[in-house]
Amino acid sequence: MTQLINALGFWNTSATRHTPVEDVQGIFSGSLVAALGLYVLASAGLLTGSTAGIAFLLHYAFGINFGLAFFLLNLPFFYLSWKRLGVAFTMKTFIAIGLTSLLTSLQPNVMSIATIHPAWAALLGGLLLGFGLLALYRHRASLGGVGILGIYMQERFGIRAGLVQMAVDLCVLAAAFFVTTPPVVFYSVLGAVVLNLFLTINHRADRYVAL
Template identity: 35%
Template sequence: MDDVSKLMRRHTYVTKTSTSFIYGILVSIAVNFFWTPGHIYSSGITGLAQLLNTISSRALPFTVSTGLGLFLLNIPLFLVAWRGIGREFTIFTIITVFLSSFMIQLLKPVPLTHDPIICAIFGGAVNGFGTGTALKNGISTGGLDILGLVIRDKTGKSIGSINIAFNALIVVAAGFAYGWPYALYSVIGLIVNAKVMDMTYTKQQRMQVMIITNRPNTVIDSVQNHLRRGITIVHNAEGAYQHDAKTILFTVISRYEMGELEEALLESDPNAFASISDSVKILGRFYEPKP
């Protein structure tokens, strides 16, 4: 059993390291092939590193490259993650940020086009896919992700307002650096980045599930064997067509768990009726795996 556990952990480590490498390549393509030629700023710490590169090249006797700036700006956040989240999480975050910084340095800017709209859209799409893939495989790309996890863990609150304020600062900086049209192009890039990331990383998307069945105990056991989710039972429901006894089950899952839910229902009651809708807001406890 110990050998199996070690093998699974080793497989997890290899998967995470490979994903870190893939993310490093994708973010370097976004920065060097699209954002830099198009004068587009990214969100978060990557955008701040771009801003530092612009300021240093114009006002200082030396230039801080985007890759180097990205790693240096993340160092204080590594310390926060080490103390507030955990060693394994921090180690993989350091690996991911280091590979990202290294690949940004290694791949020199290749201007496929200087059109700012194309650069904003494709840069945002490439980076969003990379970030979503990283998060999907349980690794952090550093930056504000770390603050978000620490604050959520300590207070239960998100840092949505901090993210908005930080990215607004980046957009304003883009306006001052390259002109206000480029600030708007950067906003387009931020929106595309967020949309593609949401399409790729689905664990944060909540869905309300209503299941109507005449085999409630079997369905509950099957669902809870596949998923770690609470279920609310509504007894004494009645079907309008045949007036047979039914039970209604309510639960909330993430979109990432849809496949497991479908498998659980097929195993327990193939005739069950399930209605699934997007859940806009959740109040109360909702289990999320530790990073």
């Protein structure tokens, strides 16, 4: 029984590494919540930043499947992850990206949002994405792309991951003017700000160390 409790990580009172069971539930939960956030944004026709934002642009402009585009766009960032952040982080991130891509594609088959105000979609979608990413970060994983770059910059130079992602996200959303309307871009920027402020406030190395 003691071995089972230790394996599950229950009732630990000292700083310990995450157990495999904890990593599995953390990565699955983070991917699921992030996929829900992406679906909320898509239901209002909104975008977000990073590689997910580029995948949204390709989806809206050319009708390319979002999940597939999101997965393929993240592939080049695995080199940085492999070289700078280690094999374990890279493998966890690969699994998280695959799960999020799959769950995002399956989402319309299990639920439907008939109507949602874009402001509410921006707030709710941004927070859900933030919670999902925070769960992944705390289990030494991410959703790839700028998330990988952000974690590297925070650990190497002390620049918060949320600020790095916010800067890149705003550049991606600026490109959205070419494929959608200004109101959609405005609400998309709002969602990106909500997401990245949430990460900036809550993902801090001085308060939580992922082991």
